[in-house]
Amino acid sequence: MIVTVTQSTLGDSSEGSSKTTRSTPRTRSPLRANLHQADYERAFDVLEACADAACLPDFKERAVDALSEHFELRHVSFFAGATFHTIFEDAAPLTAGKTAKMLPEYQDRWARYDVFGTPAAMRQLVSSGLSSLxxxxSMGHLPAGADAYVRYFLSSTWRMNTAAALRLELNSGHTALLGMFDPEPGKIGPSEAATLRLLSKQMSAMARGLPASRPQAALTRLSARQRQVVQLVADGLSNAQIAEILSLAEDSVKKYVTRILTTTGCQSRMELALLARAQRI
Structure with a gap:
């Protein structure tokens, strides 16, 4: 089913009347342009894959896998930064497919010339969430550095003939770019681009509410009693002091702390205390 807008014509139906009034045609949102039922289904599949992510690392993995599977793009990366300009400096991005092998040369030589860091690409990414090569x-000549990046790095070295970047908004005002690459040209046509632009908006809504790490996410899943123990650990109290305050056996407090450390992935009481203070638990 293609999303269309019909234009209605209103007029006097009496005989001999030729007066008609035409309604003003509505312009479709660029997020919905060219979308078919299959495109919406593909978008839902990606969103469903990401929906249960408990934290940003989980979301990254699910997003990369889902885009690779449902858009048949074999090489995907996830870069993040505090600002748009620092995204390309991400020292530990998530990589899949050949992007892992591409990363060292990219970081050493090409990051500052990335075609998706050009002014034209940034305008697209900010306004619509997607920019494709x-x-x-099609807009004209690329800046010299970006043109070299495309010619020598993407095309000549890695044979990537499809390239696009999807922009996501993260927690605390941070931003991410998912780089999508494939040797086959034309893998991101008008329908794919419109679907990805829709996903940029919906995936951003998911990602903005996610904690930045697995331990932070784990804190939110603790029971009320476990959270009490964490608060007292963060206050610097010993197991004996916590046991007295909560009317528990000291051995029970020790088991609580051990279980909490396992759940959050923290390596020590100090790490747990720092995490709890940062999260104001």
């Missing part, structure tokens, strides 16, 4: 090239 085909769209950028």
């Amino acid at each position: 085909d769209e950028l090239q």
